[in-house]
Amino acid sequence: MAVHLVIRIAFILLLTCELAEATPPIAKPNCRSSCGHLQIPYPFGIGPDCYLDKWFEIGCNTTGGSAKAFLTSMNMEVRQINISSSPLNRHYSFVPTVQVQIPIIYSKFCQLAGNHSVTNISGSPFNFSASDNTFISVGCDNFATIAGIFPKVFGCKSDCKRDSKVDKEVTCSGFNCCESTNIPSNLQAFDVEFRSVNESNDREGVVVKGCKYAFLVDQVWLKENKPDPSSVQYWEYVPVALEWTIFQRNNHSREFFNLLKNSRKVSCFYPDVYTFYCDCAPGYRGNPYVEGGCEGNIINPLLFV
Template sequence: MQLSLVVILGAAIFTTIAAAPALPQALPGCRDKCGDLTIPFPFGIGDGCYLRPEFNLTCDQSTTPPSANLTGHTIRISDFYLAEAELQVMTFTSRDCYDTKGLRTNRNTPILWLPPPYTISDTKNKFVAVGCDTYALFQGFRGEERFITGCMSLCDSLGSVEYQDSYCSGIGCCQTSIPSGLKNCTVQLSSYYNHTSIMDFNPCSYAFTVEQGQFKFNSTSFQQLNSISQIPMVINWEIGDETCDIAAQKREGFACKADYSKCVNRNTNINGSGYICQCLPGYRGNPYLPHGCQDFDECKALNPCSIGSCVNLDGNYSCKCPKGYKNDGTNKQSCIKDEPSNLLLIISLGMFHLRVTGIIIFMVIYI
């Protein structure tokens, strides 16, 4: 599903990333939609429609449109990135607000707890804090080990923020990376001066973990964030707690069912990390379903041959080159100008030299 809850700075804060065509499908006979969201196997709604209990989803009809949640949790799924074994979920923002006397008027400390096999993606998210009198802490656990990171953001005027427009540099906005393999996170916000010196344009601080590319900072972020309670974040998932080699030996429980699929070990820095399934290059679809990976027609979708005509092949393509051009290399996926090689040129010059020499010798002998 393409994310609709996005706000672009100036007009909104979050930007929508275009979704790929909806190729993943549910098991035959199972519900494949919750509102506008397509539910791909191994996830499913209802008995017999998901691979394992941890992939069981609930479709909440009380929201508009209906929303898919992890069963037994209030974690709302807003998109599936099946090839990467990732979910886009909506998480709450943290805020810390003060009045003109420096008294706190509003504060919340959202906590996210993820059940196995889900972890917070360290490669697809950033921890962000917004405010001109702000320091923010991010705390999470990997097993029993605790990790803490954070950043601070300061500024004296709205003009200094406008100068930093679209940059999270520490002036009005700061950001940092998060550790890998975390099962939960807690966000805490505080202020150095209770926002008293900047009350006219920034009475609140904000902090959140957000999917990269979904937040762009500018001077209107203070007002926009005041009306936003949830933002998109990415979490990882995996199949079981075995490597590909061990899982494949069991056959019956092996999740990579499709022809033209492969198994990839997932490394989340947690003992017993499992695996994920992907379609082979040149194929698209759902590797968890029999016959779920289908040939991807690069010629129609990408038109990759800038010179010549494109010929689709099973799992690949080639470029048929016009006269005066030849395929570049052995993969036949591009055309280059067909120019004589240096060797051919040397041979041609040698033959020309022999002919000239022969003519001269003939003339010397017989004339």
């Protein structure tokens, strides 16, 4: 019995080593797979014929001593690219994302108010993730809402009154800072409208001075870094999660889609009739968008116990 157990354990260890060594490809052949420490998986790519289309082209800037990746079509710095869910936790709610830097939006009474600009990615295969981001705003007498979503209202309120009933010890509970995870789906243009909490001020044209600012931010990054919202205004940029899909608008992308959907190691999903994205099928890991990218069939060790 003991010898049998040792053999089974040795087999599992050997299987684990073999799977670890068999690293599937993430980029197209003869293409760079990283920019500094950031992996660049296909359909993203660096250089001619290394990306699917212009939206997935990555520029790698190595000036200044550290490499930084950018989405060249939108001039956004890329911090992370997620193309596949965990091989041991496949789920149908997975959507591929890319984490990029976007500017904080300031009210006109801030020193950096000149940087108030809409982040507009309309027409691209990207949108601001409604499930992976949090909306945060800082300021007194502040009712901040995401602009252009009328008649629905997405935003939050914060105030600085001493008699406020909100918990001042809890970050962004409503005292000088507020947050909301209620983000509109399929959002492609992010701008903020700052108003007064006191509606009579808005109606009477009363101008309440004071810096207010707001931003969308990646929830995982927010949880890991726990920044002081009052200091974020000096950062200018924060990381946000963009969901992405692949357009089926030309013969190249349609041929690409047909190739992927016929692989037993790949599962593809269709948010609408014009777009799709894929994941490695349950039990596989890697990049579903390259040939041989989903490899290393994951075998449950409990089957051998």
